[in-house]
Amino acid sequence: MGSTRISSRLPSAALFLLTLSAPAMADSFLNVGKQQPITVLINASPWYNGFQAVARLYEKQTGNKVNLEVTPFPGMLEKVRNAVRSGGTSPLDLVNINSSNVVEFYAGGFLEPLTDIDPTFKLPKQVLGFVDAGCWDAKKQFRTCASGKLMGYAPNGNVELFYYRKDVFDKMGLKVPKTFDEVIANCKKLQNPPKSYGYIVRGEKGDSISYDMYAFLLAYGAKDVADAANGDFTVTINSPQAKQALDKFLAVEKACGPANAGSLGQGDLIQLIQTGKAMQAQAVVAAFPSFDQPQKSAVVGQVDAAPLPAAKAGGKPGVAIGSWVSAIPKNASEAGKKGAIAFSKWFLTYKAQYAYAKAGGIPVRSDVFESDLKSKPQFRWMQAYLDEMPYGRQMLGYTEGPAVTQILGLRFNQALIGELSAAAALNKAAKDMYALFKKDGRKTGMLPPLAE
């Protein structure tokens, strides 16, 4: 969802806020008291407008000021680094960091555990933890809430869903697939390039392909390393399960994808859905609202969502969590920290999350997913989301995460475009990862190479 809806959607959001705030103000919004103004770093993203609407609502409710420092996506990382690394007081009080980069800030000791600022701070139990995304165990150097401290919470819970064209499925009498084989079976009927593509998955080198491949890897029970949580970084990416997963991924791409699958990025993929060429697809939930906007989509109301496919019937879908984390820099001012905590508490209430969802954000409270919203057509993805949540897995909870993503992103892509065989790609990826962990002094090892 882009900002096209600023003209179309914002008035409705504002209207909604007005109707909601007037009667509800007195009782149900959390009272956080008077706070100093805070500055929140957020990137210009599909969920920005939802966040902004909620921040304005907060200002209105509490009278506390929230400055939104909006930055382009690549600016997010730089701005946080600049704010926390260079000493002195951070100009930012609350920062939003994307999933793969947040570990760097945990490990570097740049963020203040929320409970250190306010010992009473606790995530309401309805708030989705997104598998320990917001916790850090400094000793283990790993994201885990079992032994770690609460560093932050997800401002939005982004996962990938399976999308399909409901109208086409109904017309052709197809069933929503539960496994990748069913996906392929469906797509054989749907594939008619270049008019339509049976199933599209991102194949572009880098984050794109590695993130989308996790759905396959996790579904087939493959892992990147043996047990990162307990310090065992033995590389397992060239396991037979991983081979199965990659083989399946390649089979799907070959049978169902477009000719330029090897360069298909997030934007291209969403474009194919919006223009009605993609019959089935795997994409982030953040993209969903844009399928329903007439200005952006030729298939308004025709795309429906389901949980991702599994490896075999009755199997678990592979759900890689890619949530962002909102956290407070250690070098923020005391007043800023306090203000940020207050805002966070307020933000995580049901009312606020409900408003957030209505304004275009992806809420992080399960009770919002189970509310009346779920039955509204524009939130028809919520059920699939709820169904998927139990299978969610946080990937790469260690500092080498971004480097591993790049390694996998290159090797998978090489397999996809035929430069390497599946086995060779996995063996090479394993070697690269091994070298990486070795250099960092991790306890690591390797599986025997796959037969090429």
Add this chain to the structure above:
Amino acid sequence: MTHVLLRNVEKYYGAVHALSNINIEIANGEFVVLVGPSGCGKSTLLRMIAGLEDISGGDISIAGRRVNDLEPRERDIAMVFQSYALYPHMKVARNLGFSLELKKTPELDAQKAIANAAKILGLDPYLDRFPRALSGGQRQRVAMGRAIVRRPQVFLFDEPLSNLDAQLRVHMRTEVRRLHQELAATSIYVTHDQVEAMTMADRIVVLEAGQIVQTGSPLELYERPANRFVAEFIGSPSINILPGRILDTGRVEIAGESLPGPGPVGAKSGAVDVGVRPEDLHPADDGALFGVVSVVERLGAETYVFMKCADADLCWRVPGTPKINIGETLRLAVNEERLHLFRPEDGARLN
């Protein structure tokens, strides 16, 4: 035999009429100088002959061939520029031989031609230098050499000497003239310096404001200037112009004294400008002109005496170094037969 012919040549820059109705015939081997004050269009005319400017009207032909629509390179001409326009990135030898290189002349012939030109101009020691390492005179010679090497139908010179110091200029003047005699090539030479024009030309074409005022040999121009402008432009020191009257009798009155006059005059009585060359004065006790000497310039071979007379500045040229002092009063007479009469309104010659 006519070699270069300009017929009714016109030049417009937008609405500005830069040259109008230019007709010149130049014979084979003739050395013609286009002369006039700056802005008179002489350089433009030369560049039109060269093909560097478009011709707005009329025809130019060289050696019987109409060249209006030919590229400069197709006209078989050579040109020496005021700033020499040497190729700064080529050594002297290549500068000299560049046109031959373009014509794909065999290497040996080209070398011979270069050597020959270098010898004529005394450039041998500098063949391996870049133009920037040459003095002004040497550069000028290279520019000449570049023209010579080509053996063109016509040489064009665009004020080639004006960037040289006075001494070198006098020297190069004779040099150019000598070269012309050696090569016997048709040459058109543009200058604003009348001394150059007088000393070098077979024939001079005087231009003023885009029009030809007079064409003729240097002596013709000197002796019978077609109008006051030419009279003043040609000759150094400049001609004296005195206010006078033509009387009914055909006699001419200057400073209140009537003189026999220079012969038939194509005008009725009335005011007239009388031109007197500085050398056409002689001391005479009954002379009409008298005044107080203000400046005396002694050049050795001759002396210029300046005095105020009849509300005009008068210059008298005397051979040798006569004893004349500043402040002295002199009385001079004119050589009646050598008077030039001009109409005051437009300066046209009356006799």
Add this chain to the structure above:
Amino acid sequence: MKAAAALATGGSDYCETSSTRICLAREGADEKNRQYSLWCRACAAGAPSAIWCQLMTSAESPAARRALGSITDLLDRHIGWFTLGPAILLLLLLTVYPIINVVLMAGSSIHFEAGQEVWKFALWSNLRELEHDRIFRVALRNTAIYAVASVLIEMALGLGLAILVSSMRRMKGFMRTLLIVPILLPPVAIGSMWKLMYSFDFGVMNQVVTGLGFQPVNWLGSTSLALISVIIVDVWHWTPFVFLILFAAVEGLPTEVIEAARIDGARTYDIVFKIIIPLLKPAIIVAALFRTILAFKVFDEIFLLTSGGPGNSTEVVSLYLYQVFFEQNQLGYGALLSLAIITATIVFILIGYRVKSATEAS
């Protein structure tokens, strides 16, 4: 000297024809001669610029004149430092620390603990890593291909355009403005827009290709084509840069030299290759130099078009540096990579210069 002497006789004409509107022009005409020397005397009394000069001549008070004079005297005596000084100062202020920082980082491994930077000497291990870095080598090769192809094409096109536009009789200024439109667009917009144009299914490029009856082309998705597609964008983007530099140089060429060549019998071809191009050498070198450096720094366009893929087919050094230094946060090794890139750029430029000189000599 010479010019001055020349001006004594034919100054105004000299300036007219060499189209130099300089103060010397005044010396030509006798009447104005006096004005000129007056003005030059004003200069001699100490006026560094026209405005000051006018101030000077209108200044009533001799004291003020003397004060101004002594300032400008000072200026003139130390003109070297006054002219080069500001640039040196700026460079000292803003470039020394970053460069030293990069050099120090290149020999270290840096990580963060408890919010503090921890530096460790790691020059040898960084160097070893560089030695075995396959991707960097691939990226370097791609960058070299990219730089050679794009710079050569752009130089040829830019030079051609510069000469063509300068040969126009009117609308030169308009053409110059028109032809530099691509460099006005932000690179991020160029990347996104070309990605849209290259789009396999909907892009305007494939609309044209299929409209002509061919199969759609996989511009960005095929390993053999991706680099070429990216180079096309680069050529479109940066040819105006070369054009602009060379156009200014062509306009500054002495007209008479070219006229002389025309009279000497040079055809258009000869004038271009034997006169204009050799004379433009300084500007050509500067344009090529900075284009090459820019080519080695290319980032936004490729990042948005292909992210370096498919495979490693469009992986270039700056993209790889971005991954290592920025995404993976390997500050030490990343700094070493940037030094390696600088070295590679220098070597590349030197080789290019050698090749150029060699081809010229032969």
Add this chain to the structure above:
Amino acid sequence: MLVLRGYSRLIGIFLLTLSAFIIVAPFLWVALQSFKYEIQILQGTWFTEPTLHNYVDVLWSQRSDFLKNVLNSMIVAGVSTICVLVVGTLAAYSLARLRWKRWIAAGFLAWTLVFNMIPPLTLVGPWFLIFREIGLLQSLFALVLTHITLNLPMTVWMMMAYFNELPRDIEEAAMVDGCRRIDAFWRVSLPLVAPGLIAAGVLAFVFSWNEFAVALNLTSRATATVPVAIAQFSQQYEVQNGQMAAASVLSTIPALLLMFFGQKFIIQGLTMGAVK
């Protein structure tokens, strides 16, 4: 310069028209996209009813500070261009005409070149620190300073090439006639390199106008420049092509205007110096 006649002139005009078309067409295409809804852009539709929706969104949506961004960019690019022209041209003249010790000249030029080769990624961190230490962070002044520095190498090298093309003797003659060095520079050399000055100015302006990495780091929302704003349309998940096209068109207009008047200003300034 070159005079083309007859056929070659026709060919020249044809080639020029063709290249102008090739160069301008993608820009026109971008402009065309700015009048379409996103879905029409994505589908590659050619003829649609034009909408101003993208422009409205870019200029007046709540998130947008576009007009402010344009103003910031105009200040930064304008001021830094003027400054870099002054500093760079003086330095270039100094190196081209004055007698500097070899190692100083070579050292200076090499340093600028090496600095120009440094990937901007490695520069922004230290600069962030420097400006924070002197309290200029998030100010336009800091950005102007960095842009002057970034564009200095190119300006110096370009202007040196143009100065070196000039014959020395014109300037020497002026000095013999009583002009000081600085007058010879101002009244003789500078007017003669006016085309070069304009080229260098245009390039410095364009590079400053489009500079992203440093601007992103050294500015805040209040001082952000146009490229930073435009980058916001290229998001993590998708590109907002319509808005980006509209913003690109909007950002080229002030740039073109400013460049146009800048050229006039330079030419006027120089002719004033030279003739009056």
